Amino acid sequence: xxxxxxxxxxxxxxxxxxxxxxxxxxxxxxxxxxxxxxxxxxxxxxxxxxxxxxxxxxxxxxxxxxxxxxxxxxxxxxxxxxxxxxxxxxxxxxxxxxxxxxxxxxxxxxxxxxxxxxxxxxxxxxxxxxxxxxxxxxxxxxxxxxxxxxxxxxxxxxxxxxxxxxxxxxxxxxxxxx
Amino acid sequence: xxxxxxxxxxxxxxxxxxxxxxxxxxxxxxxxxxxxxxxxxxxxxxxxxxxxxxxxxxxxxxxxxxxxxxxxxxxxxxxxxxxxxxxxxxxxxxxxxxxxxxxxxxxxxxxxxxxxxxxxxxxxxxxxxxxxxxxxxxxxxxxxxxxxxxxxxxxxxxxxxxxxxxxxxxxxxxxxxxxxxxxxxxxxxxxxxxxxxxxxxxxxxxxxxxxxxxx
Numbered sequence: 001x002x003x004x005x006x007x008x009x010x011x012x013x014x015x016x017x018x019x020x021x022x023x024x025x026x027x028x029x030x031x032x033x034x035x036x037x038x039x040x041x042x043x044x045x046x047x048x049x050x051x052x053x054x055x056x057x058x059x060x061x062x063x064x065x066x067x068x069x070x071x072x073x074x075x076x077x078x079x080x081x082x083x084x085x086x087x088x089x090x091x092x093x094x095x096x097x098x099x100x101x102x103x104x105x106x107x108x109x110x111x112x113x114x115x116x117x118x119x120x121x122x123x124x125x126x127x128x129x130x131x132x133x134x135x136x137x138x139x140x141x142x143x144x145x146x147x148x149x150x151x152x153x154x155x156x157x158x159x160x161x162x163x164x165x166x167x168x169x170x171x172x173x174x175x176x177x178x
Numbered sequence: 179x180x181x182x183x184x185x186x187x188x189x190x191x192x193x194x195x196x197x198x199x200x201x202x203x204x205x206x207x208x209x210x211x212x213x214x215x216x217x218x219x220x221x222x223x224x225x226x227x228x229x230x231x232x233x234x235x236x237x238x239x240x241x242x243x244x245x246x247x248x249x250x251x252x253x254x255x256x257x258x259x260x261x262x263x264x265x266x267x268x269x270x271x272x273x274x275x276x277x278x279x280x281x282x283x284x285x286x287x288x289x290x291x292x293x294x295x296x297x298x299x300x301x302x303x304x305x306x307x308x309x310x311x312x313x314x315x316x317x318x319x320x321x322x323x324x325x326x327x328x329x330x331x332x333x334x335x336x337x338x339x340x341x342x343x344x345x346x347x348x349x350x351x352x353x354x355x356x357x358x359x360x361x362x363x364x365x366x367x368x369x370x371x372x373x374x375x376x377x378x379x380x381x382x383x384x385x386x387x388x389x390x391x392x393x
Contacts, residue, residue, distance in 0.1 A: 004224070004228065007228050008228075009224060009225050009228050012221075012224045012228070013221060013224075016217070016220065016221065016224070020211075020212045020217065020220075021209070021210075021211045021212055023212075024210065024211065024212035025209070025210055028210060038213065038216060041212065041216065042216060042219065042220060045220045045223075045224075046220070046223060049220075049223055049224050049227050050227070052227075116203045117203055117204065117206060117207035117208070118207075120200065120203050120204060120207070121207070138193075138194065139201065139204050139205070142196070144194070145194070160190065163190060163193070164186050164189075164190055167189060167190065167193055167198075167200065168186075170200055171189075171199075171200065174199070174200065174203070
């Protein structure tokens, strides 16, 4: 990023090649509408480009990129016309769903790996956005709890709590396939 | 309760180490990639932003605005100073005009034509500044006596005015002849006639010797 800031365009191409797919997947899994996901994807990278002179090496570039993308995602939730439910579900810290409650997806799945994956994605879509966010961020980027907390501007414990509830719900419902 | 918490923590640790079934299911799934048109678009934006053309345009803007401001200030300063300089010139001219008027008015032998000539020479300067203004200006701006004398001598060589009588009295015949010849060469006949009249006024017994015999 520093090389690009100093005018090296090839450095940006390398950086983009490294992170474009994980960011794209994170956004498309978070938002069901691919057009909006692409728009946020483009906006995030454009913000990185425009603000390259403000970039300083305080944390990993991955954290910086996902912090910008995450903020844009939150903006989207807040600006969405009928976003009240989405926003509540994003900020909701799993009080609505108890650990032993299932995500009520009644599909006749065959137990093969592809169907397990599709089922997992469907379960993910049923999770509150905040929990889904933590799960996806870790799966796609391999970030630690502290790094995810930095991206989301929340405490490590909050991230851990969200992840715990997400994992419990997913495990419980995935257990039905066996 | 503690046992459940301990189990949860262990599960989270296991998950974070990518050692869980959920992670393996998720990682085996379809890995979508960003669309090529977006890749191209974003790379183009990055290239455009980093090209030297943009920086040169910024540099151009950097020097262009301050230079424009400096130029405007210079022009404004010049316009402020210029009228003050002209005021000074007007003051000097007005002082001379007053002196000449007084000198000519004391001469009783001057004819009507002489008075007309005098008006022609003086009026433009007087009309510029009313007597009240002249008075205030001369009060505001008094030249030292030596400088006034110098200005009078300088005005003697100017084509449209005669020096005061005190100076003309001291002139030698050669000076008279030289001055009149110069005026004749410059074809300022009326003024040269005035000089001739003045010469005979101060030197009634002498005779001017001019090449073209104008008397």
